[in-house]
Amino acid sequence: MAQYIADATNEQEKTLRSFPDGQRNCYTLPTNSSKKYLIRATFTYGNYDGLNSSEKGSLFLFGLHIGVNFWATVNLTNWGSSDTMYKEVITVAPDKFISVCLINLGSGTPFVSTLDLRELDGAMFPFLNLSVSISHLARQRYGSVDDYITRYPTDPFDRFWEAALRYKFPFLNMTTNQDVTKLPGNDDFQVPMPILQKASTISSNFSEFNVSVIFPDNMKNIDNINNIDYRSLELLPIFHFADIGGNNQNRTFDIYNDGNLMFPNYIPPLFRAESTYQSGKFLRKRGLNFTLRKTPSSELQPLINAFEVYSLVHTDNLTTSPDDVDYMKEVKKYYSYTRNWNGDPCSPREYSWQGLACDYANGNKNPRITRINLSASGLIGGLHIAFMKMASLENFNLSNNQLDGPIPDSILQRFKAGQLELSDSSCGIPPTPCTGLYPLEAVLERLEFAGKSAEQEDYSIYEEEAPLHIDIKRFTYAELKLITNNFQSIIGKGGFGTVYHGILENNDEVAVKVLVETSIAESKDFLPEVFNSTKVDRRPSKAIPI
Incomplete structure (x- = not known):
């Protein structure tokens, strides 16, 4: 990569x-629940x-999600290949992690260079909550500055403050070395003092100037992606003022947005x-052009120290039930x-696992998982207890895997009560059994009668001896349903x-016989009973008990 971006x-x-594979690929960032964070990609x-995707003229863009909701579109169409684009969102952590997902929209392979997570002070951005997050559109500082971007350590929260570059006439830049203090109860954004010690104003021959957010030309391509148009965003402009002029002359001005008065007769406090x-x-339905206009009674022109604009992140999609996750x-x-299981299992719907x-x-409630199909997925081992804890699970298919061990009574009882489907077999679609799982696979023996041996040997011994009992045959659950006419005729009940x-x-x-006990120890006693019964004398008979 370095050879391309020297x-x-x-x-x-x-x-x-x-991320060339999959529609959605996610990073999971560790957080503290209910804390506020700035996330920047x-x-x-x-x-x-080597495809020259950003400069050849065709669409090159992909989406970003914060959790399960749309955050921004990364549009690199006609963007210089060595230029850096960044996106920021400020949000409240809903849990002990936050997911950031890249969404393939079919117009280029998603990628990311860096992903930053910065915890903010709890008093900042007081309007944020679990239902309100904001996406960064602009953050500008005014006055004469050396670097285009000011960040940490000037800003302890590592926010990017871009230079507004108001260096030409009629703009005038102001600087002070005097401390700029914070008004009591007005530190919602904790703007660094070095930023507040600089400002821009305008020549006395003029009475107003504009503060605008300029989008690159490629923003017009967003209109057809996710139905997002920057003109329809819900905007939150934030102005940061401190009069650093050093005199007591009156400075009063009005603030307008697209000709609509927002703040009349505003007076910036002196060195505060x-x-x-x-x-x-x-x-809503407003542009991104703001005007600071001197009032008739004002002696001085308007000034500004810093300016931010955010858009509301809509949280229409609900996350999957935390337990199911x-x-x-x-x-x-x-x-x-x-x-490729990434992000939230159920939400948004189009990217569910x-x-x-x-x-x-x-x-108005979190989606719940109702069906799981992991057939032919190369699963090895026992039936994980998590399946048994999912209260909303109605059907699961684990066929064509290498599973073994007992199926607990909780699963069986839900199955018998009609609360859980097993896809016409113990673990999936017949005729393939779920190897090694019991009791939904049963062992049938051709015997005249059966009796339990007084000898109680360890189950592992029977596991080794099993190949010697050539009479023993395993049946799938689907076969047993057919053999028993859907388990219609009960001829007895026993301890197992x-x-x-x-x-x-x-x-x-x-x-x-179908085992119903949940105890592993009792389950192991069941197979010794079966194997012991194969050691008795065998005579022709049509009755074959187990």
């Missing part, structure tokens, strides 16, 4: 990670793939910082599952479960 201003911009293409904004009120993460970790189905019926009457294809009668 002049990059930041070493981190010389590397990137791209940077993008320096650098023609790393004040942030002016409409708390909790976002501008935790259970699915346990499943993924337990089976070392490599499928492959193999899952979710219930969105109650629009219920015994059902059945008829094989050759018309031999059999008895099928």
Whole structure:
């Protein structure tokens, strides 16, 4: 990457990670619940793939999500390959992590150069909550500055403050070495003092000037992507003022947005910082042009020290039930599952995890996972307990895997009560059994009678001896349903479960016992009973009990 971006201003911009596979790929950032964070992603293409995607004229863009909601579009169409674009969002952490997802929109491979997480002071941005996040559109500082971007350590929260570059007539730049203090109760944004010690004003021959947010030409391409148009954003402008003129002359001005008066007769405090904004009120269907106009009674022209604009991030999508999220993460970790499961399992709907189905019926509640299909997924081991904890699970398919061990009573009881479907077999679609799982796979033995041996040997011994018992055959659950006519005829009950009457294809009668105990120790006693019963004398008979 470095060979393409030799002049990059930041070493981190010389590397990137791209995501050619999958519609959604996510990073999970550790957070503290209910804390406020600034998240910034940077993008320096650098023609790393040799395709010249950013400069050849065709669309090159992809999406960003914060959690399960749209944050921004990264539009690099006609963007210099060595230039860096960045996106910021300020949000409240809903849990112990926040997901940042890159969305493939079919117009170029998503990539990211850096991803920063900065915790903010809890008193900052007081209007933020779990339902309100804001996306950065502009953050400018005024006056004469040496660097285009001011960040840490000047700003302890590492915000990017871009120079407004108002250096030509009729603009005049102001600087002071005097401390600029904060007004009591007005430190919602904690603007660094070096930024407040500089300002821009205008020549006395003029009475007003504009503060505007200029979007690059490629923003026009957003109109057809996710139905986002910057003119329809809900905007929150924030003005930062401190009169550093050093005299007692009157400075009063009005602030307008597209000709609409926002703040009349505003007087910036002398050597004190004040942030002016409409708390909790976002501008709708407004442009991004603001005018500071001197009032007739004012002796001095308007000034400005810093300016920010944010847009509201809509949180229309609800996250999957936290319990279900935790259970699915346990499943993924337990089976070392490599499928592209990223971000939230159910939300947004169009990016839900492959193999899952979710219930969105109650629009004001978190979606719940109702179906899981992990057939032929290379799963090895036992049935993870997370499956049993998912209260909304109605159907799961684990066929064509290498699973073993007991199926707990909780699963069986839900199945018998009609609360859980097992896709016509113990673990999936017939005729393939879920190898090694019991009791939904039963062992049938051709015996005249059966009796439990007084000898109680360890189950591992029977596991080794099993190949010697050539009479033993395993049946899938689907086959057992057919043999027992859907378990209609009960012929007995024992310590391990219920015994059902059945008829094989050759018309031999059999008895099928289904284990219902949850204890692993009791489950191990069941197979010794089966294997011991194979050691008794065998005589022709049509009754074959287990």
